[in-house]
Amino acid sequence: KIEQGKHLEKKRLSRELHDGILGKLSGIRLNLFVLNKKKDSATIEKCLPYIKDLQEVEKEIRAMSHNLSEDVFSDQVNFNKVIHNLFQETGSFSNVHFSIHMDELIDWTRVSTINKIEIYRILQEGLNNIGKHAKANNVIVRMVQDENQIIIELIDDGRGMKTESKFKGIGLKNMKERANTIKGTLHIESQKNKGTSLQLLLPKKYIFESENS
Structure with a gap:
């Protein structure tokens, strides 16, 4: 009850x-x-x-x-689809073109709901930064895996930012803290007028529940 x-x-x-x-x-x-x-x-x-x-x-x-x-992060829901919808909805509010590449073989059912929420929020904040600051026309999204980790990349062709200011903004700091929470690593590379590349590395030994138990 x-x-x-x-x-x-x-x-x-x-x-x-x-x-x-x-x-x-x-x-x-x-x-x-x-x-x-x-x-x-x-x-x-x-x-x-x-x-x-x-x-x-x-x-x-x-x-x-x-x-x-609905519990959009539950095992019953395709997490790739949830992420795809996030970018689709963002695209509908802007003139940015998204090119999305997702590895359908990533077993998101082995990733806890809490971890999926953190990943979602990191991507959401990344999109927020692109919308507010980048002035980008195109964004490439990649979610792939190798033997040891899941690799998530967000690459835009916007105006870029100074290297020393990478983690000074509250949004970027929050993204790094979220990545640390799930034992991931967040890398940001940016050059003025050459866009920004965000890479989130998630070791399978931590992110997959069965391998962490």
Whole structure:
């Protein structure tokens, strides 16, 4: 009964997020788009940042809604598909073209839900950084494996960043901390006007549950 109650409460919260808050935010964004059609350059300048911020909030609430309505990280759900959907949804909000390469033989059922969430959040923050700072047109996503590890790469053709500032931002620090939590290693290579490459290395001896027991 307790579990059933929790499940019903999750469904209720999911519905409230999707139908209530998300609906209101969409309405506000539409109104801002109407204002944005004015020829007044000052009005346009004021509206654009708000529209972008609202889109980010909408995406986050939509993700929360999905996470509450079903356990998207459970063994019953194809994790490759979850990741693919993340990039597809991001692409629908931007002009960035995503080229996605995933090794279908990676056995995500052997990776714990907690670890999958950390991987998802790292990629989510990587996408957030690309959207906010990179000004990229193309992003390559690779999820492959070799004998000892899972290798996840996020490569953009954006404006890049200074090497010394790689882990100064809060978002990048959080990504590194998440990687450390799951005994992974995060590498970032970047050159001005030559894009940024993010590589997450996950040793199988730690990331696969059966090999860690």
